[in-house]
Amino acid sequence: MKKKYLAFLLAASMVVGTLAGCGSSTSTTESSAAAETTVESAAESTAAAESTEASTEAATEEAAASGEHGPSSEAAPAWEDYDARIDQIRAETDLAAREALMHEAEDELMSTWAIMPLYYYNDVYMQSQDVDNIYANLYGYKYFAFATAPGNTLSLQIASxxxxxxxxxxxxxxxxxxxxxxxxxxxxxxxxxxxxxxxxxxxxxxxxxxxxxxxxxxxxxxxxxxxxxxxxxxxxxxxxxxxxxxxxxxxxxxxxxxxxxxxxxxxxxxxxxxxxxxxxxxxxxxxxxxxxxxxxxxxxxxxxxxxxxxxxxxxxxxxxxxxxxxxxxxxxxxxxxxxxxxxxxxxxxxxxxxxxxxxxxxSDDDTAVWNAFMDGSLQFIDSIGTDNMETAKGMPEYHNIPTLGTYYAGFNVNSPIFDGKTVQQAADMRKAMNLLVDRQYIVDTIAQADQEIANTFIPTGMSDGHGGEFRANDDAYTYPDEAAVGYFDPSPEAYDANVEEARTLLEGAGYEFDENGMLSADTPINLTYLTNEGTGNVAIGEALQQDFAVIGINLTIETREWSVFLNERKDGQFDFAREGWIADYNDPINMLEMWTTNSGNNDMQFGR
Missing domain, CATH: 3.40.190.10 (Periplasmic binding protein-like II)
Incomplete structure (x- = not known):
């Protein structure tokens, strides 16, 4: 489920995520709907994965032959294979084979580099001490109906x-x-x-x-x-x-x-x-x-x-x-x-x-919301601005609970910035920009709520559907960057190497650099970042802007009122946009099926 405050959440304006909701007493390794635990040998898991691969390929060939879907940009990835794999996951009854298919789907999704994971959500909010029985779950849902408050009246803020x-x-x-x-x-x-x-x-x-x-x-x-x-x-x-x-x-x-x-x-x-x-x-x-x-x-x-x-x-x-x-x-x-x-x-x-x-x-005015809580006008707020986070963390009213979700940014695969590029060159451009981001800075200086930096789309704590955790290396699956348990190493220690790899990727995509390692004026990269209003959202955009500028990429930030932002993003009227997803239930398929061609949540425009 989409998060309204990209950096608000990031900046502490994180709305709880219940898949996109979460129980205040529930850990991220627990599933609200516990899946059946099965014990599979590595050999059985491998065999199951191989058996489903053939059927996935057949379904892919059929989808491709139908000609129903196709990207409008020559630089966009073909998406029939992904759509077919999601159908396979929905139909698969062998749980080990199903997990293998879901890893394949995330691999394909991340191979496009249209998804830029920044950190895994947790949920922070302020609740007056004279208010009780408000609860939340792993999916971001807040339950106010059974709360108790003085005078049987509750005043609160969750969003604009x-x-x-x-x-x-x-x-x-x-x-x-x-x-x-x-x-x-x-x-x-x-x-x-x-x-x-x-x-x-x-x-x-x-x-x-x-x-x-x-x-x-x-x-x-x-x-x-x-x-x-x-x-x-x-x-x-x-x-x-x-x-x-x-x-x-x-x-x-x-x-x-x-x-x-x-x-x-x-x-x-x-x-x-x-x-x-x-x-x-x-x-x-x-x-x-x-x-x-x-x-x-x-x-x-x-x-x-x-x-x-x-x-x-x-x-x-x-x-x-x-x-x-x-x-x-x-x-x-x-x-x-x-x-x-x-x-x-x-x-x-x-x-x-x-x-x-x-x-x-x-309201999404963090200052006004904070002041209203501090003067007693509000008894619960789901938005904490960056400037107030350190103060909030020292107060008994502060709550920080686990959530299943990922805060990320995303590229429109049909954006004109990829015109004239091959599918691989466009993917390399997006990967380069992924590698330029200093995620630890975003978490430490903007989010400030002890979030974990992200290098996968499926978050830490998500169930694999049969008793384990999806984001893990095991006998059946190993992430491309095994040590980092993800698709790249986002740690501060890897930053310099990541920047050099970004330059190399862009050179392979036809871009030139001067003696200072900056993009040549002859091969510029100019793009816009679409976000909704709010100081936290802008702060995230500015952090990305600074990271891209390290090698001369020019990023312009454009803000929109919430509903306008949603519509423009949904319609693909952007190059690069702020995103966030809190799971709707504790199963990876929820965060994978949203990217099928006809999904209403396919903001990155895959297959269109």
Missing amino acids: EPDKLDPALNSTVDGACLAILAFSGLYTYDENGQLVPDLAESVEESDDAMTYTFTMKDGLMWSDGTPLTAADVEYSWQRLANPDTGADYSYLADVIAKNDDGTLQVEASEDGKTFTVQLTAPCPYFLDLCAFPAFYPVPQAAVEGADGYADNPGAWCTEAGFVSSGPFVCTGWTHNESMTYEKNPNYYNADAVTLERIDFML
Whole structure:
């Protein structure tokens, strides 16, 4: 899930990540949905990997023959192979073979060097000592609904104006935090980061793990008092998968079997009491999907009856007063300034909610947010500016918890800066710029929250799906830089050698250097860095700007208001942009399938 504050988070404005969420008491090596542990010999793992490789190659040839996908730039990598490999991962039932395929996918992704990992997320925030029972998980979700606070009112800040409140259309962590406050799913996470039933009373899983049947709780209602049934879940899941909805996360539904007309094989019983789902293959993280906001039910009558629905599927919840199902309802919204949520009396577990009201300050002004916390106007803030980080770390209100995610920057593979280059030359250009970055400086002087510098896209602590950690060298897989456990050595000790390698790579791509090791005026590199507003975001851009300037690359920083930034980045209107991803569940596929050609989260424009 996209992080709103690239450097805000980096600069301490890190929004928690629950995959993009995380339990405050959960370590990064724990999975909120524990995968089955299997013991495989090295020989078995190798054989499994070899058996899947052949089928992946066959699928790749078929995809290439179809001619459906193709990059618009001659310098962009062909992407049919990657798309086919993701399909293989989704279908693979041998867990060792599945892990091998996921390593292959990350290898291919990183071989493009379009991803510039900077550090692995953790989550920092400030919480008043008279506030209790706020919890977070590995995926960045913050749970405020069951908090206690003086006067049963909580005032807080998590971000600026949200981009979208429709759970199916949201793709940001701050939006997810608002979604779990106003809506409910079949499942949710408890204060220990464990999956527990929410709207569902129970679930039955078939012996082959391909069919799930959920029984709904009795007496469920929408906030307007109308019944909430399994039919609402069926409608909402079909809506998520429908291309007309335009959901960035529609690809998450690809684990569900489809009918000939493309609709999902999901069905609500006539009495609205049960909901049955047919999968394409056993999916170890399926119940995590049931706790993910994109799969939350939404009210069909409100959605389709809203003014502007024909042009904007999310028009129904662009103002306060929309119908919801969770612990709170949005009753006030002054755009770009504040939001008010009040207790929902029709929530099935309303007796467990003690807060009567939650007020949100909508701001990415770190100074204003910090001052509001210090003077008592806010009791919780999810943004800590760079200038205040050292002070914050010495206060009892400061919290620093683990999160599954990676803060990174990324290149548009179709950018004009790669015009005239071969695929390999373009990749070498991007690799050179990756090697120029002093990640330790970013962590020490901007982020300042003890983050680990990154040299992979899949973060430390991510499960491998069968009892181990994905980012590790073992008998079945070794990273290209074995000692650094990644794709390059990001340590300060390797910096000088990395800079020299960067020059060599650029020379191979046709660039010339003068006697001082600076790019020749005859072969310049000029590019822009797109980011959203906020001092932390700009600070990260400036650090990259300085690193590139070491060999004469000219980087211009362009800032945009949050929603404008999201749209420009999504549409590929950039050379180089700030990025961040908090996992949506504890499985590497989540951070790999986002790069398929048709994914709504494919910001780097692979295959397009």
